[in-house]
Amino acid sequence: MAELPPRSGSWRLLAGGLALAFLLGMAGTASADSARPHPHGGERVVAMGAEPSNLIPFMAGDSASNAVGSLIHASLLRYDKNLELAPDLAKSWEVSNDGKTLTFHLRKGVRFPDGHPLTSADVAFTWRTVVDPETRTPYGEQYRRVSRIETPDPHTFIAHYDKPYAPALSTWASLSILPAHLLKGEDINNTDFSRNPVGLGPYKLDRWVPGESLHLSANSSYFKGPPYISRVTFRIIPDTTTQFLELEAGHIDQMSPSPTLYKRTFPERKDLRQRIATYSYLGNQYTYLGFNLRRKPFTDIRVRRAIAHAIDRRELIQGVTLGLARRLSAPYKPGTRWYPDHIQPYAYDPEKARHMLAEAGWKDTDGDGIREKNGKNLAFELITNNDNKERQIAATLIKGRLRQVGIDVTVRVVEWATFISQYINTHDFDAVILGWSLSPDPDQYSIWHSSQQGPGQFNFVGLDDPKVDHLLEAGLRVFDPDKRADIYHRFARELLKDCPIVYLYAPYSLSAIDRRIKNIKPAPAGIEYNIEDWYIPKRLQRNAIRR
């Protein structure tokens, strides 16, 4: 977070003080006529790298659709700044004692922008749509676990499950509620609604210029009151350098800079630092080195652990992300309740790695620097995708470190679709560098349970540990957050011990935002969790941005 350096001279301090007093005065008058602490109005222009594809959130998997959709729509529950479940359209919820029934009490008086009130029928309609086999959504399965729904009155929605399913609550936090009155009878796959959505979020879509920009304005009927900033515009600018030039020229307010821009360019440009604030916070994913546990030499846990000791994570974080990442020892976000305290990562210790490899029978007998056993070299192929520069650098650094302990690594870079269909889904790989998301719900059944190893399923590393299976199954049945946390802490420790993957790093998300936008408070959830509270002081609101 680049802060303004103190300027020399008391005169400047005095001037700063005057400006501050002036600003406070302005804020005072603004709040007097709106009776709220911050002024309304202004426009925030955000650069995005790709165009959203579909603004019905469960129909699209891309992050651009998500970023815009989350402003337009709302769900029954949401995640607060510490990634804890919080009420949203539902003002409260109950879980039955047997864990099979969830009851949501909807907020009263919530209306769609067209004036139509929200009722439990809308929730029921949304659920029916997402589980409809005709609907082309990748997310249907988790909602098909609901065996039956009930809507006893317009403000109560009840979902019954055959078996207790603890992640259920989180699924209701990601299901945007759609207006039944507008979508009834429409073909959800080909509806105009996907580019012309009406939702319950803080903003509504005014105009979409294909390939260029999306223009949103404050939803005056938003149930928490309209957000302070009146307009949000997304501009589609694929190239980060161009985004930066637009930011420099003052045509946009917000972008996600590359680590190089963040670490090298911004600190050197005094003029920019005065105008632009930079933020870094833990992102939503981590990068790992995954082994194919079905293949030699990775069937031997000593080899996996030796590799974990041989990789210098500090070097990776410096070399790949310029220090803008942190180490992990569990697949959860540090700072949330799911991340276990006092978990000890594998330390960088090449001596120990050499020792472990020797113990496992891998010795360099012919003096070429590569260990062998029964006449076979200790060698493997490390695959990653070609459109991710950071993973490629990581692979190169890892190759160097493993060479030092006598392991010969060949790095191979392939195109994403090929990578998934030819290598991952068919389990035809030695080791890969990939990423998993740090999702707010701790359940990771589909990634680590031994039953999830079919072609195209996510346990492609082939972990098969009864203890892990047992904990993952237990986690599905327990709703109490404290008890759940205990289960997943034990799971994370077990996972670290098994070492099916080596956690490399979790990159920070980076943002550069014009300082005229106030009230941005980074938290474990990132910065956009309180987007309705961001505001622009009256003095700094531009009627028309220079373009």
Place this chain on the structure above:
Amino acid sequence: MLIYFAKRMLWMIPVLLGITIISFGVMHLAPGDITTLETSLNPRSGSEAREKLREAYHLDEPLYEQYWLWLKRVVRLDFGRSFSSDHRPVLTKIGERLQVTLSINIASLLVILAVAFPVGVVSAVRQNSLLDRSLTVTVFLAFAIPGFWLALLLMVLFGVQLGWLPVSGIHGFDYQQLGFWGRLGDLARHLVLPVLVSGFAGVAAFSRYVRSNMLEVIRQDYILTARAKGLSEGTVIYRHALRNALLPVITLLGLSVPGLIGGSVIFETIFGIPGMGQLFYSSVLMRDYPVIMGILVIGAILTLLGNLLADLAYAWADPRVRRGLTAQ
């Protein structure tokens, strides 16, 4: 002449069919399909969803069956809907971007012609003079400069430092509120840099072409005759020499017709232009078959038409060719 034209048009049908079969086959050689991408490595989605999607897109059927399904729709001019999650009609998606790419490419072609002709003619007429040499050096420098680098420099200078031109994009936010002239001005301001940069390398190639053609023509006997008749130098060069030197350029223009709908990915990415290059590139990465095929078919038709047009124009411009055609 008419029979010739009809014959050529008829021949285009089997050629086009062949192109689509080969394209369809090659496209499916690339591993993976849209469903591997839409559901890949997303723990919230499952394999059941993937099978459902494969069925919905007919990806589970044999290749010839898929091609037949596609062909049956295309002959009714229905290119289908995109596989990507916007599910929009392919023709709408292409149409939106085609206008952008076409206008930029036509503008830059005009710029290229306007600059390349005088440069080429002057270089030829004053062959090996200081002017010719300096033009040659300049033109080759322009050819050698990487377009993306030049684009960034110009963006920094005109967009950021001077603030005269927009940095990227093709419309201002207030475009919709502007009148006709306002819109034209807005568009022109946005297009100056992209057109300039994309024309830069083209000038080099074209002017060299004009120069060498001119050099050849100037040495012909009829030029000597024209001079001997006592015509002024201007008339000799522009009426007698240039006209003949232009003939091969027709072929070149015909060949550049399909190029008009093609966009450069790098160039569009830097300028933030929603053009055909980006659409094609992202469709290939996403294995969005209907869009890929749509673009390929349009490209193929334009290539064939461009060739035909060039031949016809050649016949119109060159009496010798015309006589040859009617004799057929």
